[in-house]
Amino acid sequence: MKVLTAVATATLMLPAAAMAGESADALVQHLYAGTAAEGLPGAIEACYTLDEEACFAQGMLQMVIAYEGLAQDLYRYGATTPGTPAAAMLLGIGSGLETAPANPNPEQLTYTALRTVLVDFLADVDMARIGFETAGMNGDYVIKIDPLKVRIDFDGNGEATENETLGVLLGSVGEFADIPTPDGPPPGGKKKSGAPTPEPDTTIGFDRADAIWFAGYMQVTAAPVDLVLAHDFSDFFDAYLHRVFPKSGLPMQDYSMGSTLFMDPDSDAFIADIVAAFHTAEFPVTDRERLAGVLERLQSITALSRKNWELILAETDDDRELVPSPRQTSLVPDTPVTQETVDAWMATLDTVDKILAGELLVPHWRFKKGFDLNAYFKTATETDLVMLLTGQGALPYIKAGPIADANSFAEANRVFGTDWINYAFWFN
Incomplete structure (x- = not known):
């Protein structure tokens, strides 16, 4: 289920x-x-x-x-x-x-x-x-x-x-x-009265x-x-x-x-x-080309999200919008989209792009250096989840460089707060 x-x-x-x-x-x-x-x-x-x-x-x-x-x-x-x-x-x-x-x-x-x-x-x-x-x-x-x-x-x-x-x-x-x-x-949590309620x-x-x-x-x-x-x-x-x-x-x-x-x-x-x-x-890994293609799909997601917002921000109507611009009406009660919201999302996309490109590394609890996600998708010959988590399996992808931390997502944390998962699902 x-x-x-x-x-x-x-x-x-x-x-x-x-x-x-x-x-x-x-x-x-x-x-x-x-x-x-x-x-x-x-x-x-x-x-x-x-x-x-x-x-x-x-x-x-x-x-x-x-x-x-x-x-x-x-x-x-x-x-x-x-x-x-x-x-x-x-x-x-x-x-x-x-x-x-x-x-x-x-x-x-x-x-x-x-x-x-x-x-x-x-x-x-x-x-x-x-x-x-x-x-x-x-x-x-x-x-x-x-x-x-x-x-x-x-x-x-x-x-x-x-x-x-x-x-x-x-x-x-x-x-x-x-x-x-x-x-x-x-x-809005309103209770029905004895009067007929119009179909929403x-x-x-x-x-x-x-x-x-x-x-x-x-x-x-x-x-x-x-x-x-x-x-x-x-x-x-x-x-x-x-x-x-x-x-x-x-x-x-x-x-x-x-x-x-x-x-x-x-x-x-x-x-x-x-x-x-x-x-x-x-x-x-039995299909190296397919694994590398996963990286391309992930990079495509951020590119499509940017294109999505380019089109949203250019709209002049306001007609039951799935994802509204700051000038449009949100169908999600008490969750308006503001320019600050859009800017925070764009900053998040910038950070994700850097991680996917290997310019910003993923932190690993066991190392002072970071995990190169780009190198993993392009060169991995196996994915051993336990060994990756414990450390030895991650060694081929550990390198020196800037590591993503809370500051990397500072705008998202400030604007979205604990609702960031809901915004990520909504905004794509």
């Missing part, structure tokens, strides 16, 4: 009632009907005619197809959130964690099949990014969409029902962003700047997938992933409960699997 929630949250920023041309109308219809795959060929064909709205539709539909396909694959192989009630209570994170897969009869999963799932997802994400980047090159359009009405066929039964809308699936996300669901409370407007007006925003998020999504695929993680797959796919025929599937060693058979076996996960967290 954690993966599905992340998938759903990433898809939250989707379109509502279109006010533009035929391509926008078709996009909204397919999103609300849960027929993204049917609408994609027409959007691609129209995009070839330099119809910017069609290119935005191509990116949006391809993105939905990517997340829908990933969700269906996870369901097909019986993915679930690993957890044990006893261990959860011990760690103070509550009990009653779901351990049974959503799909009671999953298919057998192999290491090769899992890599195929990730490769297919990555291909769809990259196609979506191309559509969004094209839609961000030119055009003056606004496509209004209600994210809560978007339907996605998560279980792959061929039908996206009314129970598979993002509004139903996300539930509390509207409360998190103070964008209420139709059946939820009004914004949960639409977002997507424009050229938002196309670049989505392109950046496609790179945010793709980078960790590419990082995984650059390595051989088969030992980790065999040792631990039966906890994620408990009925899919993995080697340790039948041994998720053993004898009692410390607490109880369930919790002790879970702890043993955690130890095995750490022991197998040594991943040989």
